[in-house]
Amino acid sequence: MINDSRQTLIECHSRLRRFCQSQLSTLINAASEYLVQQAQQADDNETQQRYFEVQQVIDTQHKKLSAQFERTLSTLFAVLITPSAHGKTNNTDPHDSALSLLGKDEMELKVALTSMSHRAEADYAEALFALGQRLALLNNGIKLTSENNPFAPQVLCNNFMACIDDLSLDLQSRLILLKLFDRYFIKHLTNIYAEVNLFLVNHNVLPNLRYHHRSDRSIAPKRRKSDNAFIKESEDRQSELFDVMRSLLSAQPMQQNNQLPSISVERLIAELSALQSQQLMRFTGTSIIAEPAPALANTNTNTSQQQAIECVGILFEHILNDDSLHDSVKSLLSHLHTPLLKLALLDDTFLSNPKHDARQLVNQLINAGEYWLTDDISTQNNIYQQMQRVIKKIITDFDNDNSNEIFSHVSAELNTYIEKIERQASITEKRSIQAVKGKEALASGRQKVTALINEKICNEPLPKPILQLINKPWNAFLAYTLLRYGDDSTQWQEAINFIDELLWYIEPKINKEEILQAKNLRSALNEKLKYGLSSVGLDANEIQQHLNSLDMCSKLATENIHDVDVNDINKKNLLSNEQTISKKRPPNVKESHLQSEKKLDLKTHQPINDRKQENKQPIKTKPLAAINERASDESIAAVLSMDFGTWLDWQQKNMPSRRLKLTWYNQKTQNCMLSNSMGQQVAIVSANEIALGINSGSIIMSDTQLKKPFFERMLETVVDRLRLKTQTA
Structure with a gap:
């Protein structure tokens, strides 16, 4: 069965490899043609030269790019085909490092990459689900994730991104290649998914599998709106309120002045169009001044016209009185008064239909102003500039015949941009959380290490070089080992045992047996010390200084003891129990002569270590x-x-x-x-x-x-x- 599964996975790998070779070849040819075309259409020599240089890089490096792409996929398949390879690969996305800080260019690339993979995962959800279930069966029942499934869009996108990163191209060139990768590779994934699923079905791998759609798929981009029930409830409520408002307005007496002429709706719209044209001249610069309500001629209007004028006036009065909106947003939105009043006269569904595109646009603009624009300079984004472009487009392009098209277009445009900002914010938030978790884990680890070292030393007077070694570089190595391997690992236990071995090694040796044991231990100690100190960044000279200090302390301790009566030393040390510690003996080392005289009761004689309480403090x-x-x-x-x-x-x-x-x-x-x-x-x-x-x-x-x-x-x-x-x- 295992051999059958392995052979089946090998065949899946072969099919994916052939697909990748074919699509990458098509992509590279298309990219070369596109870059040459762009170079020929360039407006200046510098841009033209840049396109030609990128085209040359693609042509000369395409074999290397394809080979690197294949190596990454082969590594992932090796984990599936060879069980012993589990855990030996590192599938972490290089663009998703926990503590890395993204620049503007990298963030834009990351957003484009995430958007591409999420869209593909949504488009091919059924085929991916089936393929994932079948591969899991071949993988001893272990499910694959979007990070280690060789067929997953996220893996393929990250793989291609890593390949073009090695080409050292500028941001614009990399974005072009990503766009072409989406067009010539990602858009064709449905073919390989169908081929491999059919192959597995023919080999009796879950042939009767059925896809069950999950409405809460985590791969779907996060939306600003709440669930459909909340939206439907709001729309019904708006319709109800509008009917009540129209009824209340109709019940009020209509103000008419018989001395003023009546005006048709066509004439009123023409006046508003003229005001809209003049308005564009005032809608310039980065600082937008508030636009007053449209000044219409004193005339009599019919009931529907008067209600439309009054409703739109109330709408903008409410905007200007909204405390949650920044003043700059209020000034910007005031420029919609004239276009929306004209729209209300042209299309009475603007005020009555909650789903009207213009209504949706106003809600989007208000939400963007409330959520994304604040006085906090740390929340810098281009939402205001995007809102400015949307409103300017309405003022410029909205006429009497295209109301549906223009508002639908700019609403979709603004929605797309805000979704991009949301994805960017989501990525930034995720990385911020990962960074904080890392710092918290590091601080907690350091506290645990410090408490452990204090417990080992217990205020015993040690030579200064040994204290510095344990409290600084070895402290850092212990924290590093704890975070990387955990406190139940052999690496952590060996790093702790090193302290016991070190403390025994610098004790005075009073007989040949102990001197021989110390001599045999020296080589192992030195190797462990070299490895630990190099892991925390010490150079060769610094490491050698610590090795020399260790040898010197051991040698001096043994030489000095022969100048003093051993019994006197033992007696003095045993009486000074607040400066004495019962150390663990290193492996294969007999009990020290300092411990052989008498066992100390640690429960009653161990000194109180105030610093151990630090581990309980936040x-x-x-x-x-x-x-x-x-x-x-x-x-x-x-x-x-x-x-x-x-x-x-x-x-x-x-x-x-x-x-x-x-x-x-x-x-x-x-x-x-x-x-x-x-x-x-x-x-x-x-x-x-x-x-x-x-x-x-x-x-x-x-x-x-x-x-x-x-x-x-x-x-x-x-x-x-x-x-x-x-x-x-």
Whole structure:
């Protein structure tokens, strides 16, 4: 059975290899032609030369690129085909290092790569599911993930990215190659998936497998909107509120001035179009000045026109009075007053239909202004510039005949851009969390190591070079070993045992047997010391100094003991039990002469080590405010049970309000990570600080994801105002 599975996997590998060779060859030819075409169409010599240089690199390096791509896939298949190879490969994405910091270019590439692989995973979900189940059966029942499945889009995308990284191309060239990879490789994955699945079915590998769709697939991009039930409920509520508003407006007497002429809707729209054309001249520069409401001529209008004018006026009044919007956003949105009033007169469904493209666009703009634009300079993004382009396009291109097309187009354009920013923020947040987890683990490891060293030494007077060796470089090596291998590993135990061996090695040796044992131990000690010190970055000279110091201390201890009566030394050491320690003997080393006289009762005589208490203390962090009190255990527990992603409106005395997200916390240390909307870490604070803030009212929890759409909030306000006006009339 094992041999059959192995042979089947080998055949799967062969089919994937043939597919990759064919598609990469097509891709490279297409890339060469595309680059030559771009060079011929270039506007300047510099750009033309750059395209030709990239084309030359592709032509000369295509064999190397294909070979590297194949090697990576072969390595993944080797793990499946050869069971002994499990655990020997490192499938970590080089672009997804836990503590790496991405620059702007790398972030753009990462977003493009993630978007490409997620889209492919969604498009080929059924075929990938079937292939994954069948490969798992061949892999002794061990399921493959998107990181170690050779057929997974994420693996293929990361593999290609690693290959072109080695070509040292500029950002634009790499983005071009990624786009072509998507077109000529990823878009054709359906062929290899179908071929391999059919091959496995013919070999009786889960031939009756059925695909069960999961609506909560983690590979789907995170959306800003909540579930469909919430959206449907909001839309129904908006329709209901609009009917109530129209009824209340109709019940009010219509103000007419018989001395003023009546105006047709066509004339009114023409006036608004003229105002819209003039408006474009004022919509320039980076700083947009607020646009006043359109000034229409004093005329009489019919009921529907008057209601449209009044409703749109109320809409923008509500925008300008919204405290959650930045002033710059209010000024920008004010330029939509004229176009939206014209739209309301052209299309009465704008005000009545919650699904209208223009309504969706206004909700998107408001949400973007509330969520992505703040006074916090750390949340830098281009959302404002994108909003500016959208509104300018409406002012420029919206005419009487294309209302549906223009609003649908710019709404989709803005939605695509915001999804890109969301993915970028998600990646940044993930890396921030990984960095904080790494720091917390490192700090916890260092505390554990320090406590262990103190327990080993127990304040015993040791030569200064030995103390420096144990407390500095070997301390660092212990922390490194603990984080990498864990405290149940042989590497960790050997690193701890080294301290026992070292302390025994520098004890005075009073007989030939002990001197011989120390001589035999010296070589092993030196090798362990060299390995440990080199692992934490010490150079050869520094390592040699520590080796020399170790030999010197051992030699001096043995030489000096012959000048003093041994019995006197033993008696003195035994009486000074607060400076004595019962050390573990190294392997194959007999009990030391310092321990052979008498066993000390450690429970009664071991000195108290104050520093051991440090292991129970949380990592020191810089609070956002001075904290001198302690919240109740229940309040702290409530903070540590909050969902990750909870937003906190943070009010500090004499400081502007900040909206921060609780991104992660450590139950053990009670440290909480706060980030901004771009996923960047803002602070690490204690759960106690958050609990005190919530209790005092300076911190308010808010759920921005379930916030009502702007139109629903606006209609509720309008209806309440009209009802109050009717009651007091």
